[in-house]
Amino acid sequence: MVLRQGDDVFQHLERLMTDTNIPIATIRGFGFAGSIRFGFFDFDRRDYEPREFSDMEVTGLTGSLAWKDGKPAVHAHATAAGRDFQAFGGHLLGLIVGRGSIEMTITVYHQRLERCYEEDIGANVLRL
Amino acid sequence: MVLRQGDDVFQHLERLMTDTNIPIATIRGFGFAGSIRFGFFDFDRRDYEPREFSDMEVTGLTGSLAWKDGKPAVHAHATAAGRDFQAFGGHLLGLIVGRGSIEMTITVYHQRLERCYEEDIGANVLRL
C-alpha cells in the first residue's frame, strides 16, 4: 500500500480492513509524515497525553490490525525524525502523509482476533 | 505472540525456541515496556555498558532467533520512548512487559542457523 500526500493513514487502514474483511494483519511502514501525533498513556486519567509533530521522516512504523466490538482496531507505534535527525516516538494516535509518500506492508493472517478491554490494566489487549 | 505485564521477553522467546524447536526466525515487536535495558558494546572490555529505562513505549523491536552451542540465542535491537516522546535505542539486553502488552510477530524459517564467536571482531555473528 502506497499512501500519498494528505492521506490519513488510520482512515485508509480501517477502510482496507472493512472493504477486504481482513481477519488480522501486521503492518510495517516508513515514509514522510506531514503530521504525526503520538500519545503517552496516562493510567490515572485513562487517556493519552498527545503531542503532534510536523514534517517528519517516519523511520519505522510497526503495528497490527484487529477487531474490537465489530469495528477495525488499528494499533501502531512509530519512530520519526525531523530536519535535525533527532528521533521521537510512541503510540501512534494519528498520521497524515506529507510531501512524498508512506509505503506500508500489510501481512494478512487468516485467524480473526479481537482486542478486549481489560479493566485491571485499563487498556485494550489482543486476545490470541 | 502477545506478552503481558511482568513477562520477561527474552525468557519467553527462549522457551518458545526450545519448546517448538524453531530452526531460525526473525522477530518484530512493539508495545509497552515496564523496564527495558540497552547495552552498547565496548570492544576493549568485550562487554556491554548497560543502561535501563522504565515505562517506555517500545516503538520498534527487530531481531533474530538462532542457536549458539546448542542453546537459544536471541539477538534484538529496539527503539523506545517515554512520556516526552524522546527516543532511545540500542542492543537489547533485557525487556520486561509493562502495563498493557507487547505484541511480537515471529517468522520461522526452516534452515537451522548458528551464531559463532569471531575472535577478531570479538562478537557473535550469524553464519548463513
Next chain:
Amino acid sequence: MVLRQGDDVFQHLERLMTDTNIPIATIRGFGFAGSIRFGFFDFDRRDYEPREFSDMEVTGLTGSLAWKDGKPAVHAHATAAGRDFQAFGGHLLGLIVGRGSIEMTITVYHQRLERCYEEDIGANVLRL
C-alpha cells in the same frame, strides 16, 4: 543476508537485485553501523541535507527494493543510536557495516514495481 564489517549495504542490495533479478522486495534490518548517513529532503533545493554518524547501533531499518529506469532503486529509512542510547533517524543515504554485522531480512514479491519521479512533489514515488 548477513553483512559484515566494511560492507556497503546499498551496494550489496543493488548487486543482489541485479544478480537475482528481484522484481520488488521489502527489507528490514538491524546491526552495527561503522558509518550511517541520513538525509532530510529540502524541497526548495530538491536535494538531501546530509549528516553522518559513526559507530551506531542500527535499531531498525525499513525499506523497499524497486526499479527506476531499469536500475535498482533502494529506498530505506532507519533509526540508530550511539553510546548514550539517544536515537537519531531519517532517510538513509548510506550505510557501512561496523564491527560485528548487520542482519537483513528481504521479502521478495513477484510483481515488478517501478519508482517514478513526480514533478509536482519533487520526489520518487512507488507505483502500485
